[in-house]
Amino acid sequence: MFRRSRLQLFREVSLVLRCRPIALLAVLAGFSAGLAAGCVSSPVTPSFEAERYAGHVRILASDDFEGRRPATVGEEKTIAYLEQEFRRAGLEPGAGGSFRQPVPFVELTTRPDAALRISGAGGDTLLKYADDAVYWTKRVVPEIALTDSELVFVGYGIVEPAMGWNDYAGLDMRGKTAVILVNDPGFATGDPGLFNGRAMTYHGRWTYKYEEAARQGAAGAIIIHEEAPAAYPWEVLHNGAARPQLAIDTSGGDASRVGVEGWMTREAALRVFRAAGLDFDTVKAGAAQRGFQPMPLSLEATTRVANDIRRITSNNVVGILPGTKRPDEYVVYTAHWDHLGKSPEGSGDTVFNGAVDNATGTAALIELARAFGEVRPRPERSILFVGFTGEEYGLLGSEYFAEHPVVPLAQIAGGVNMDGMAVDGRTRDVTVVGYGASELEDYLAASAAEQGRVLKPEPTPEKGSYYRSDHFMLARKGVPMLYARAGIDSHEHGPEWGLQQNTDYISHRYHKPSDEFDPDWDLSGAIEDLELYFDVGLMLATEPGFPNWRAGNEFRAIRDQSRAGAAASQ
Numbered sequence: 001m002f003r004r005s006r007l008q009l010f011r012e013v014s015l016v017l018r019c020r021p022i023a024l025l026a027v028l029a030g031f032s033a034g035l036a037a038g039c040v041s042s043p044v045t046p047s048f049e050a051e052r053y054a055g056h057v058r059i060l061a062s063d064d065f066e067g068r069r070p071a072t073v074g075e076e077k078t079i080a081y082l083e084q085e086f087r088r089a090g091l092e093p094g095a096g097g098s099f100r101q102p103v104p105f106v107e108l109t110t111r112p113d114a115a116l117r118i119s120g121a122g123g124d125t126l127l128k129y130a131d132d133a134v135y136w137t138k139r140v141v142p143e144i145a146l147t148d149s150e151l152v153f154v155g156y157g158i159v160e161p162a163m164g165w166n167d168y169a170g171l172d173m174r175g176k177t178a179v180i181l182v183n184d185p186g187f188a189t190g191d192p193g194l195f196n197g198r199a200m201t202y203h204g205r206w207t208y209k210y211e212e213a214a215r216q217g218a219a220g221a222i223i224i225h226e227e228a229p230a231a232y233p234w235e236v237l238h239n240g241a242a243r244p245q246l247a248i249d250t251s252g253g254d255a256s257r258v259g260v261e262g263w264m265t266r267e268a269a270l271r272v273f274r275a276a277g278l279d280f281d282t283v284k285a286g287a288a289q290r291g292f293q294p295m296p297l298s299l300e301a302t303t304r305v306a307n308d309i310r311r312i313t314s315n316n317v318v319g320i321l322p323g324t325k326r327p328d329e330y331v332v333y334t335a336h337w338d339h340l341g342k343s344p345e346g347s348g349d350t351v352f353n354g355a356v357d358n359a360t361g362t363a364a365l366i367e368l369a370r371a372f373g374e375v376r377p378r379p380e381r382s383i384l385f386v387g388f389t390g391e392e393y394g395l396l397g398s399e400y401f402a403e404h405p406v407v408p409l410a411q412i413a414g415g416v417n418m419d420g421m422a423v424d425g426r427t428r429d430v431t432v433v434g435y436g437a438s439e440l441e442d443y444l445a446a447s448a449a450e451q452g453r454v455l456k457p458e459p460t461p462e463k464g465s466y467y468r469s470d471h472f473m474l475a476r477k478g479v480p481m482l483y484a485r486a487g488i489d490s491h492e493h494g495p496e497w498g499l500q501q502n503t504d505y506i507s508h509r510y511h512k513p514s515d516e517f518d519p520d521w522d523l524s525g526a527i528e529d530l531e532l533y534f535d536v537g538l539m540l541a542t543e544p545g546f547p548n549w550r551a552g553n554e555f556r557a558i559r560d561q562s563r564a565g566a567a568a569s570q
């Protein structure tokens with residue numbers, strides 16, 4: 001019964017869709033007279049179907065694909081499937097005659113000491129590995145040690161001259177270990193004048209913390225985990241650290257990174273600060289205030305980390321649909337195909353299926369490729385479809401792609417990244433991560449309005465999600481990238497319910513073996529989102545202009561510069 005009405009709905013939607021994209025183009029371009037003509041000249045606009053879409057997700061998230069870890073049998077099955085579907089869609093190989101862009105990885109399996117020893121005048125505090133702290137080295141070395149490394153509390157570990165903020169002021173960090181709070185002072189105080197208020201800036205991301213500590217020359221960097229500002233439970237870090245780590249295999253062996261990186265629990269931090277004669281919460285509150293001074297803790301850290309080093313090759317999968325009129329200009333769709341593989345511990349369900357994260361996005365990539373393959377007339381700009389590897393290990397495939405692009409990045413008009421599609425039905429809203437970033441949102445808003453939906457900022461900007469998936473690697477090179485997600489305001493159950501579903505996913509399935517395909521999912525929301533992403537891409541592939549970041553956005557200057565360079569070379 002339910003199934004039939006849903007099918008009916010799709011028929012209706014696809015009927016409306018027949019003329020929709022061109023009509024939207026006309027509206028955007030400001031000539032409404034083009035509307036009728038647009039319908040005639042675009043006789044084939046494909047539709048999306050939940051069952052076909054679900055079929056891809058079911059396969060990609062099956063135990064047979066072993067959790068899609070890079071450089072495993074799971075990768076081979078996954079990229080073979082992507083390749084087959086890209087070919088079926090009529091795409092051409094997009095990486096130098098091949099669908100595969102090889103990405104060199106180094107795999108580090110950490111064998112940490114059983115504890116991180118913190119010594120001071122009052123004796124030793126032992127932070128047990130896994131229970132109290134996790135630590136590793138991302139340097140490609142067989143062994144590294146921290147020996148009586150002086151601990152310094154550097155607050156949020158942020159250096160931002162534009163904001164007059166320097167948590168390392170007056171310090172020489174060489175040989176020392178930074179103890180750092182996660183997120184940023186704006187999150188901690190809610191003060192909209194500090195960093196971006198509750199919304200996380202890049203300065204709040206843990207990746208930034210290690211990068212800055214490395215710039216300061218620190219020997220070690222330990223972040224204090226607190227669930228609210230980190231946005232995920234300790235278990236996620238614990239599970240992550242237990243698995244072999246991946247990094248892009250650079251000639252420098254990542255020697256510029258901090259020697260020992262890690263996290264400690266809040267409980268461990270309470271003990272460490274007590275050993276230093278300090279109250280953690282008091283000191284922490286001070287770190288969110290202007291004029292905070294870094295504090296040597298009169299404690300020393302000692303531990304040792306050994307690495308098993310293995311060099312492996314993984315692959316980004318790249319397909320291209322050549323444009324008819326401007327083939328050297330591009331629209332890009334991206335989604336990471338990888339996930340976390342299988343658990344090294346052998347009992348129970350050991351496969352991290354990554355059904356939502358990101359079999360749903362990979363299936364969306366496949367479906368968009370199929371749809372664009374069917375569009376007649378063919379789009380004017382070329383369309384790139386990229387399945388990234390190594391997202392789960394630090395946006396590695398996209399970083400490599402951005403550093404070794406298969407087409408000039410300045411020639412990419414814009415793109416859409418998909419990481420986790422809607423599985424809880426239709427919504428009245430569309431969640432835009434990093435809301436307000438670029439003009440691509442105007443395209444999305446126009447298409448969403450056709451569905452009777454509105455754009456909304458993400459409900460939890462403090463999680464820093466815009467910095468947490470692959471579009472970020474292209475964005476920071478200036479390419480306008482849209483990253484939207486399932487809305488919250490469920491048609492059937494309302495917004496509270498929708499938010500609850502999100503929270504439930506993060507607590508119970510995110511990065512756990514329980515993120516599995518569920519035949520009871522309501523994929524009608526994913527189908528609507530696919531229609532939106534299709535429209536945005538078709539508009540981008542048809543219009544002559546290059547959209548930009550909005551004024552004041554952190555990536556706009558980079559884009560203006562690269563576009564000016566591209567224009568000058570033509």
Ligand SMILES: [Zn+2]
Pocket residue numbers: 336357358391419420469
């Ligand atoms: Zn993901």
